[in-house]
Amino acid sequence: MRVDELVALTESNTLPGGLPATGTDAEGFVLRFASGLRAKAKLSEYVRLHKVLTGVTERDIWRGHGIQRFAGVPAGELAKGLGCAVTEVEADGGKPLDALLEQVPDEFDAWVREVITRLETAAADRERAVDEAYAALAHLAGDRAAFARAAADVTDRALRALLFLRLDGRRTDLLVWRQLRPGHRPLRPRRGELTVPVVHLMTGLPASGKTTAARALQAAAEGRMRRVNLDDLRAMLDVPHRSAAGPTSTSGPCSASRTRRSAPPSTTASTSSSTTRT
Numbered sequence: 001m002r003v004d005e006l007v008a009l010t011e012s013n014t015l016p017g018g019l020p021a022t023g024t025d026a027e028g029f030v031l032r033f034a035s036g037l038r039a040k041a042k043l044s045e046y047v048r049l050h051k052v053l054t055g056v057t058e059r060d061i062w063r064g065h066g067i068q069r070f071a072g073v074p075a076g077e078l079a080k081g082l083g084c085a086v087t088e089v090e091a092d093g094g095k096p097l098d099a100l101l102e103q104v105p106d107e108f109d110a111w112v113r114e115v116i117t118r119l120e121t122a123a124a125d126r127e128r129a130v131d132e133a134y135a136a137l138a139h140l141a142g143d144r145a146a147f148a149r150a151a152a153d154v155t156d157r158a159l160r161a162l163l164f165l166r167l168d169g170r171r172t173d174l175l176v177w178r179q180l181r182p183g184h185r186p187l188r189p190r191r192g193e194l195t196v197p198v199v200h201l202m203t204g205l206p207a208s209g210k211t212t213a214a215r216a217l218q219a220a221a222e223g224r225m226r227r228v229n230l231d232d233l234r235a236m237l238d239v240p241h242r243s244a245a246g247p248t249s250t251s252g253p254c255s256a257s258r259t260r261r262s263a264p265p266s267t268t269a270s271t272s273s274s275t276t277r278t
Helices: 003-012 044-055 058-069 075-082 086-094 096-101 106-140 144-151 157-167 173-179 210-220 230-237
Strands: 028-032 038-042 199-202 225-229 255-259
Touching (some): 003 028, 038 044, 058 086, 058 096, 075 086, 086 096, 096 106, 106 144, 225 230
Antiparallel strands (some): 225 255
16 A cells, blocks of 8 residues: 555544544554655544643643533633633633543543542532631621631631632632642543553663652552663673673663553554554
């Protein structure tokens, strides 16, 4: 098959033979030239999914769900509360999270729902804390100065702000949601779920902590990561470790850790199995 024909298949997300590809069951094609050069042509749907899976963070989920959660709030007020532009609030008909979930695998949907559940639980706990704190000060509601003095004893400054909103009869749920804004941590799959391979390469001087750092990453990966060490490879291949004084010295040991894929790659020469397939 000619190169331009294979590239056309990647653009149309089609496998040889005419079968459609989803981007989760196949990654693309390996092109092997007579010179020995190899290149990979990836399916356009795989590229799109990879961008989504590696680019979406918990904060994106918080913002998208917040836009839908507070659909009745004026766009300008909601944009200010969530720290985003009005255009983001109005995009996709005001349902950016639903639009995202329609384009991704079910496994990704499960991660998103898990984040949403955690945020909703935290929001409910926070509203309950506001209710309890306000109930203790409700008898001072007629004297704002006395209320302020009593509220000053509340150690949680964020909670104090919510108490004054409650005192003024204003909504507290939007500020509660803003206070729950998570960091830019990417979504993390569980073992056995769809995963994008990640390689951590440790380089540095001998005894600089490469192995320690690699082992820490491996421990945090909960069994999804494997560690490879150059010293181990040398021993397996019976290659002596040459000192820095030798004529072909090395820069020292190197540790590399790779997150294990959910499925091994195919050995087929013409196509490559998706590294994100479950």
